[in-house]
Amino acid sequence: MYKLSQITTLLQKSIYLNAKRKISMYPLPYSCICGQVYLKKEYPNHRYEITRVHSTQSDQHRQKVVIETTTPKIVINKLGEKLPDQKLPDRTDLDSKAGFWKEKIDPYVKLARWDRPIGVYLLYWPCAWSIALGSLPGTVPLQSSLYTAGLFLVGAGLMRGAGCTINDLWDRDVDAQVERTKNRPLVTGAVSETQAVVFLAAQLSLALAVLLQLNCYSIVLGASSMLLVIFLGATFNWGALLGYSAVTGALDLSVCAPLYVGALAWTVVYDTIYAHQDKEDDMKVGVKSTALTFGAHTRPALSGCLALSAASLALAGHNAGLGLAYQLAVLGYVAHAAQQIYTLDTENPEDCASKFKSNSSVGAIILMGILAGGYKQYMDNIADNVNHEDTTKSCLFS
Template identity: 50%
Template sequence: MTPFRVLSRASRRLPKPSLPRSHLSAVSTYQPTAKPNYPNTPLIPFDHKHRWIPSYLDSDLRFVAHLSGSSSSNKDENHRVGDDPKPEASWIDVYLPRQARPYAKLARLDKPIGTWLLAWPCMWSITLAASPGYLPDIKMLTLFGCGALLLRGAGCTVNDLLDRDIDTMVERTKLRPVASGLVTPFEGLCFLGFQLLLGLGILLQLNNYSRVLGASSLLLVFSYPLMKRFTFWPQAYLGLTFNWGALLGWAAVKGSIDPAIVLPLYISGVFWTLVYDTIYAHQDKEDDLKVGVKSTALRFGDSTKEWIAGFGILCICSLALSGYNAEIGWPYYALLAAASGQLAWQIWTVDLSSRIDCNRKFVSNKWFGAIICSGILLGRLSS
């Protein structure tokens, strides 16, 4: 018996590999480009089942993806479930020196939405304090704009220092400078002192009443990051903190506070914050449950849209009351109606299960603030 016949009979006794019929075409057309070294070839799975093929097939034909037919579908499924955008390089990574980048990111300079949300109540108040028929104080607008940038950065630094252990366990925050180790706690404290020193320089340019009122807001700034450990309402506490400028802006122009005008304005900002920050908190609800911190997103659950719709209505009503008490002109109410539509659009269309959409709706609140400020400006000029 020849060696060829021996090998032929032996090969017929070996179990034949089983492949789905849909995959036979891909197998029959495959032509290896080089003779494989079978004993040294690592094995990898090519589909959902417990079948294995040599890895050289993948490099020649992308054989794994073709046979399984699941690579693209798995990718789409993972995108829907995780719904996380890939991190992109910001202007900080492009233009700033390497040593300055962690501190710029610690102050969130690459994410200006927080500065806008902090600045708008200040701008509302300063514009509302202008005399009828006149533009608002440009110097005050500039000072408060710079102050919002510095105070927001200082608040983020405090937040990251106090939450560094929590941030490491949350997907969205684990790469923040302090949590990732790019900035040590001591370096973070030094940077916080620098920010507060610059903020003090701005505060000293205001009247004495405003200095005391502005300094008192630091208690809220430093205590806010701790609230999520004790209450399901940290968003309400953030509202008290972020809208302090509604009180301070009027005081900086007038030297005192008119409760009938300023308090409804401040309260409207608190309700506005409850809307946008509850939407924002839905990005982290799974991680918050694991870590054990609280938020209105967890408190409201499936009833979130009903709650934030109520907060939105109270926000608009408070803004209307403030404008009425300030005897502002009709353009204010026209733009208040437009702002109501923008807020209703957020609440109605937000997909609370999508991190990307929650973030998109959250960022859109800069336009709500701009519409209200434009209404106050035109209302004052026409009154």
């Protein structure tokens, strides 16, 4: 029999060994330089399990958890402690840069609508079609056509911004009464009228610099578009003419005229869809739009515009000698636009906005059709015009 003292000693040892075993199995905490705490648990055969703990802790003391949505303050502070000799960004510097962008730059981006590039795309696509068609004769090197396409993309961004700035200057009083436009920079005062005029002058100056990179015929043609500035749709699709002349140095009206008409009719389709977003406010302030003009006859009217657009684009491709692939692309455009028209909910602004934005895919469909339908023609022509003069060169800077 055990004595009472022996039993007591045995119990004490058992308690001690059990406590020691539990302590040895308990995960050991450690922290990284970001302040996050991890638990490291060791298993036999030198295996470890690492678990992240929802807290922040340094080697010496615990910190409060700070949730930052902009600047990673904890990381910067910890790195500063670990790397005292390294120059790291200061939180106040980061905040000041963000504030500078929000207060000084962002209003102009919104004024030019560069934060919503769909307008640039819609302005650029007719230019791209025209440049592609003008390149089919193979009289200019491929790099010249691509360079011209790049110039037109920059020009489209500048002219789109300039057009939006002019629109906001003219309509700032009306915009204040329309729900969708009441937060525009000129209405809220984020940009003053004088600042908007200076910004407009800068955009037009840069656009002129782009225009002067083209041949003389195109410079005159581009300047003449100013005569049609009161007709937004007419000038909006001027690139359907200008792109062709920028490549060839002249206009082939059998190709360019139907291309221009097709692009113009397409513009009426998507612009009317867009205008249905604001028709209630337009009626209140007395603004005229195609959405109000067509009214209950919107679908038949847009169907007629679609038919005119498709026939004109098909004729332009036929006169340019494009193959079957292009005509299939035109059919794809018709199917896409018809689906838009007949599923359009004119009383739902969100549906109108969504369908308006989807028109950018129409431009890509037609361009792909031109490239596919004219590839063989282009390859045959370019082999026969190796020594032809490059007509894309600027008459002022070449």
